[in-house]
Amino acid sequence: MDAELKTLIDLQEVDQALSKLAFQISSSPAEIQTLQNELTAFVHACDGRKLSLAANQKERRELEAEVQGIRAKISRHKDQLYQVKTNEQYKAMLKEIEAEDANIRKVEDRILEKMVEAEQIDKSIREASSRLESEKKRVEEEVRKLESDRQAGERERDRLEEKRKSLVAGLSREVYLLYEKLARARNGTAVAEVRDGFCSACHVRLRPQAFNNVRSSGRLIACETCSRILYYVEPPPEENSRHEREASQQAAV
Ligand SMILES: [Zn+2]
Structure with a gap:
């Protein structure tokens, strides 16, 4: 990250x-x-x-x-x-x-x-x-x-x-000002985690490309709905394999 x-x-x-x-x-x-x-x-x-x-x-x-x-x-x-x-x-x-x-x-x-x-x-x-x-x-x-x-x-x-x-x-002035502005406007939440493809603050699903950008790009990406700065935390490996198992089970059904 x-x-x-x-x-x-x-x-x-x-x-x-x-x-x-x-x-x-x-x-x-x-x-x-x-x-x-x-x-x-x-x-x-x-x-x-x-x-x-x-x-x-x-x-x-x-x-x-x-x-x-x-x-x-x-x-x-x-x-x-x-x-x-x-x-x-x-x-x-x-x-x-x-x-x-x-x-x-x-x-x-x-x-x-x-x-x-x-x-x-x-x-x-x-x-x-x-x-x-x-x-x-x-x-x-x-x-x-x-x-x-x-x-x-x-x-x-x-x-x-x-x-x-x-x-x-440790922040550039520009990023700090953006954070402050968002925090003021968004009730103290300027940064939001993306969970299961959704912005966890406004609960709107990200477009696949936006989700990919959040996962892989090193830049700060804003939620297209609420403008908050998004981040994504890779699930731990065992979680990953569980998700995959579930996904393959669902595919089998
Ligand atoms: Zn959002």
Whole structure:
């Protein structure tokens, strides 16, 4: 294969690796931010549970005070029972006391609900705080890994950029400019392998003469469909003989 063509293939490989690395390096801060946001959300959720426990306790205290208030009223009314003058007044007072008793039972039911709810909240607080430690650890580890990956990516990028310089130095200016132009226009693929007679980038079959030129000429040949620079890799000998065997088998059928 032509030396310049070989260099172009290597250059394309380097460029594709560089563009993958650039993506990896640039997306790393956002990934770290996402992880930290997850942790913050978790901490907020824990705080939220603590707030709702405090609110629950406050409501319970208020309900308990309400019960005390009703009890005081009942005892006042019971005292007044002795002072009423008429039967009607007495009956009315008893009815009032009955209603107050029923009210106490209602409020006590609500206190019970609050207690059950507090138990659930308390349980979830304990579960969350034990999970919080492992969440912190997980986020720290993932952030550390992302940062070390990014650093490794940057080292690899620097190495590849050096390699790129030496590859470009081996190309004529004309060929390099052609490569750059094609790479820009063709989504990073300026050079394409011919496989089974097809351009592997645009998937159009080459005319037999064009295929022969790619196989045998030392020049750079462009795909007639997509303009990419074509190359052909001779299959290894055993592949060759397998192809031939298959071909002769097909001929026999
Ligand atoms: Zn093509």
